[in-house]
Amino acid sequence: MRVTQKMITDQATASLSASADRLMRLQTQMSTGRRLSRPSDDAVGVTRALSFETTISAVEQYQSNVSWAKTGLNTMDQSLGAINNLLASARELATGLADDTYDATARHGAAQNAKTLLEQILQAGNTESNGRFIFSGHLTRTQSFLATPTGVVYQGDQGLIYTQVESSSQMATNMLGSDIMMTPLQTLGEGFDLKRGVADAVALADLNHGLGIDQAPGIIRFTDDTTNTTVSVDLSAATTVAGVISAINTQLAAGGLTGVTASVSPTGNSIRLTAADNGLISTATQLSNLNKGRGIDQMPGKIQIATDDLTVNVTVDFTGSQSIGDVINAFNTQMVAAGVANVTMGINGAGNGLQITDANAAPLGLQVIDIAGETTAQDLGIRAYVNAQLVGGPLDPTHRVTVAENAPGETTAANLGILGAFTSNKDGSDLNPILTATTPLAQLDNGHGITLGRIRISQGSTYAIVDLASAATIGDVISRINSSGLQVQASSNAAGDGIQVVSTANDKTLIIKDDDTVGGSATLGIKGSPDLLGNLMLLVDSLESNDRAMVGNLIGGLQKAADHILDLRASVGAKIRRAESTSDRLSALSVSVTGLLSEVEDADIVKVTTQLATQQNVYQAALNATARILQPSLIDFVK
Numbered sequence: 001m002r003v004t005q006k007m008i009t010d011q012a013t014a015s016l017s018a019s020a021d022r023l024m025r026l027q028t029q030m031s032t033g034r035r036l037s038r039p040s041d042d043a044v045g046v047t048r049a050l051s052f053e054t055t056i057s058a059v060e061q062y063q064s065n066v067s068w069a070k071t072g073l074n075t076m077d078q079s080l081g082a083i084n085n086l087l088a089s090a091r092e093l094a095t096g097l098a099d100d101t102y103d104a105t106a107r108h109g110a111a112q113n114a115k116t117l118l119e120q121i122l123q124a125g126n127t128e129s130n131g132r133f134i135f136s137g138h139l140t141r142t143q144s145f146l147a148t149p150t151g152v153v154y155q156g157d158q159g160l161i162y163t164q165v166e167s168s169s170q171m172a173t174n175m176l177g178s179d180i181m182m183t184p185l186q187t188l189g190e191g192f193d194l195k196r197g198v199a200d201a202v203a204l205a206d207l208n209h210g211l212g213i214d215q216a217p218g219i220i221r222f223t224d225d226t227t228n229t230t231v232s233v234d235l236s237a238a239t240t241v242a243g244v245i246s247a248i249n250t251q252l253a254a255g256g257l258t259g260v261t262a263s264v265s266p267t268g269n270s271i272r273l274t275a276a277d278n279g280l281i282s283t284a285t286q287l288s289n290l291n292k293g294r295g296i297d298q299m300p301g302k303i304q305i306a307t308d309d310l311t312v313n314v315t316v317d318f319t320g321s322q323s324i325g326d327v328i329n330a331f332n333t334q335m336v337a338a339g340v341a342n343v344t345m346g347i348n349g350a351g352n353g354l355q356i357t358d359a360n361a362a363p364l365g366l367q368v369i370d371i372a373g374e375t376t377a378q379d380l381g382i383r384a385y386v387n388a389q390l391v392g393g394p395l396d397p398t399h400r401v402t403v404a405e406n407a408p409g410e411t412t413a414a415n416l417g418i419l420g421a422f423t424s425n426k427d428g429s430d431l432n433p434i435l436t437a438t439t440p441l442a443q444l445d446n447g448h449g450i451t452l453g454r455i456r457i458s459q460g461s462t463y464a465i466v467d468l469a470s471a472a473t474i475g476d477v478i479s480r481i482n483s484s485g486l487q488v489q490a491s492s493n494a495a496g497d498g499i500q501v502v503s504t505a506n507d508k509t510l511i512i513k514d515d516d517t518v519g520g521s522a523t524l525g526i527k528g529s530p531d532l533l534g535n536l537m538l539l540v541d542s543l544e545s546n547d548r549a550m551v552g553n554l555i556g557g558l559q560k561a562a563d564h565i566l567d568l569r570a571s572v573g574a575k576i577r578r579a580e581s582t583s584d585r586l587s588a589l590s591v592s593v594t595g596l597l598s599e600v601e602d603a604d605i606v607k608v609t610t611q612l613a614t615q616q617n618v619y620q621a622a623l624n625a626t627a628r629i630l631q632p633s634l635i636d637f638v639k
Helices: 006-034 044-099 106-127 177-181 204-210 241-254 287-293 324-337 473-482 532-544 547-600 605-629
Strands: 146-149 151-155 162-166 169-172 218-225 229-234 260-264 271-275 303-304 313-317 345-346 354-358 367-370 389-391 399-407 420-423 425-427 452-457 461-467 487-491 497-501 510-513
Touching: 006 487, 044 106, 044 162, 044 532, 106 146, 106 177, 106 532, 162 547, 169 229, 177 367, 177 532, 177 547, 204 287, 229 241, 241 260, 241 399, 271 287, 271 399, 271 420, 287 324, 313 324, 324 345, 324 354, 420 425, 461 473, 473 487, 473 497, 497 510, 510 532
Parallel strands: none
Antiparallel strands: 146 151, 162 169, 218 229, 218 399, 260 271, 271 425, 303 313, 303 367, 345 354, 354 389, 399 420, 452 461, 452 510, 487 497
């Protein structure tokens, strides 16, 4: 192939241009310090560099978000800390003024201190940061709390503000004022027992907090320990307390267990069993029950049976004997063992004491003697001459009765609170009847009844007066409270023995107190406030009215409020630690990605310097060579 001048010229020009381009790229790298200035320099490298730069930009934004979040969280923590300190002061004030050494003047003066504490807590709740209220949810331009004469209203909303702190992670950086100040710390009336009495008409199904009693088969056993008489009482058909009492009394009498009766206890909250003393004994009668429960001398518990001339002289030892039967058996056994025939002991004809009989044709002339310093024979009513027959005196046992279940696994007696042994009287355990809508107020306070008047329910900026004076039943009280027009709900409490009142609004304080001298809010166990601000307002009111009892009752509520604030501070503290940890992690990521970007994008100056020097020489040589290769042509002379 023939090489033309044009071909030589084109090749020389192209080579010279390429050399100049390489020289220009090296000069650019040297002046900028960057290896990449355009996609064509390294398409893969440019792509990686752009990715790294995007990551660095995002990390910078996340760091800015975290910094903003930390600022807001620290402000919240400071506000909560201030509230906690103020609550501590309020609690100390209540604790001190609940002491009965202070008078009305002192408490009235302390009310101003309490009012100042309340104002300062409200001020902390209305904290602003950069012109925004930090506890108002999304409504950051609206003041969080508004105090009114009847209560406090939360004016914010329930919106949480989330901040993006990492690519797939958000964090709530605000706290709702309603959660701080209006969260119920207790339920009014929750643990209060109105003590419904155990009246005759109370249904068995209502007993034991509504669990009723075991009536399958519903049989219990009464055993007279003095006469060893047992009667089974069937309660399966009873439906009321009166039915149980009637069944016990009727069936015990029919079974021959006399003197034992059931009734409602004087305390009004249980069943009383009464065992009237009848003076009778049996072999089962315990020695400890004799002599009106004083028992007998058993230290060591010996008597002497002897004739005047001591031809017969027997010591009978009752040590270890526990019942009349043990005494009789010990006497008869030891007399026979001593060779004394036909002298026996038993229960006398009246059934109220012991009897010793000398059945020998000619009585032996025995005498029962107490050993010196002991009173055993006297306590047994037999210290005398026997002759043909010694009829002992009355042993006056205390009537002892044992109530037991009919069979293992049954709980009827236990459910009625009358399980176990007793003498004279036994008041069973509290049967805790559950309240129902139809429960008469006259049955409360263990049958003594309660008196009610007007109560005042304040909720935020509104209030209602509820007149309970004519209420006759629990249902009446609940209905009138629920019809007050406020956002409250009254119902039976969890245990079923009282009334509880809860607020159905989470943006208002709730306060319940009396509106007259009768009132009854304390009697019902609902006087007070479930929330932080309500407790503080009640403290002010109670100090001003010299209500020492209420001041004392508020101590617990203020402590719960302080505990609540501590829990919230712990939550904020956890978020601050998370923000700090996230900030550290983002800083480390930024350094790491920046390093990777540098590896991809930055030029190796030493290497570029060497390459630039080489390329300059190459380019200069190329110019010289091209000048020699390219020959002048006619074109060069055409101007």
